[in-house]
Amino acid sequence: MCRKIDCYIQAFSALTPATSRQKPLLLLAVLDLIAEKKINREFIEPSSELAETYTGYWQHVEPVGSKTDLAIPFCNMDQEPFWNLALRHGVTSPFDGEDCIKRFKELYLGARIYNELFKLCLMEPLRKKLRDTLIATYIDPAIQSNGI
Numbered sequence: 001m002c003r004k005i006d007c008y009i010q011a012f013s014a015l016t017p018a019t020s021r022q023k024p025l026l027l028l029a030v031l032d033l034i035a036e037k038k039i040n041r042e043f044i045e046p047s048s049e050l051a052e053t054y055t056g057y058w059q060h061v062e063p064v065g066s067k068t069d070l071a072i073p074f075c076n077m078d079q080e081p082f083w084n085l086a087l088r089h090g091v092t093s094p095f096d097g098e099d100c101i102k103r104f105k106e107l108y109l110g111a112r113i114y115n116e117l118f119k120l121c122l123m124e125p126l127r128k129k130l131r132d133t134l135i136a137t138y139i140d141p142a143i144q145s146n147g148i
Contacts, residue, residue, distance in 0.1 A: 004116055004120065005120055005129060005130075008082070008117055008120060008130060009130065009133050011081065011082060012024075012027065012130055012133045012134055012137070015027075015080060015138075016079055016080075020076075021058075021061060021062070021138050021139070022058075022068065022072055022073035022076065023073045023077055024134040024135075024137070024138040024139070025054055025061070025073065026054050026070070026073040026074065026077060027077075027134055028057055028131060028134055028135070029050055029053035029054040029056075029057060030044055030050070030121075031121060031127055031131050031134075033049060033050060034118075034121045034122065034127065035124070035127060042112055042113050042114070042115050042117075042118035043086070043110055043111070043112055044110050044111045044112070044113060045109070045110040046070055046071070046074055046104070046108075046110055050070065054068075054070055054073070055068065055070075060143070061139055061140070061143050071100070071104035071105075074104065074108075074111065075100035075104060075108075077111065078100075078111070082113055082114045082117050083112075083113055084111060084113075085100075085108050085110075085111050086108060086111060086112055087107065087108060087109070088106070088109055091107050091108075
């Protein structure tokens with residue numbers, strides 16, 4: 001199973017677009033909640049705990065006054081191979097871009113990550129490798145030195 005971690009480290013270091021920190025911050029929040037056993041399956045719900053954790057990271061790394069919304073990275077993560085949005089019952093097709101963000105709670109229950117990835121995230125040393133990859137790849141060293 002440990003060889004698979006290399007595939008996810010590669011995927012985590014190549015999130016698109018590489019200029020945005022929203023996806024890595026969402027993944028850091030997800031990893032934290034898995035560590036705290038507040039996410040205990042491969043289904044990721046846009047819970048208030050997830051939003052608070054994500055927003056806390058956002059406030060730590062972005063300039064004061066910068067705004068964000070959990071729906072933005074949640075929708076945009078669907079471009080990544082290991083993240084699949086789960087439509088609400090009765091919604092027949094996914095929505096992209098602005099529609100996804102504006103109507104996120106109306107359209108989606110959450111997202112599923114690959115079961116294999118979830119199992120890797122349950123193991124502290126492997127979860128730490130993923131976390132370290134996100135921080136080293138997307139967070140400015142000056143911010144890293146202040147702790148994240």
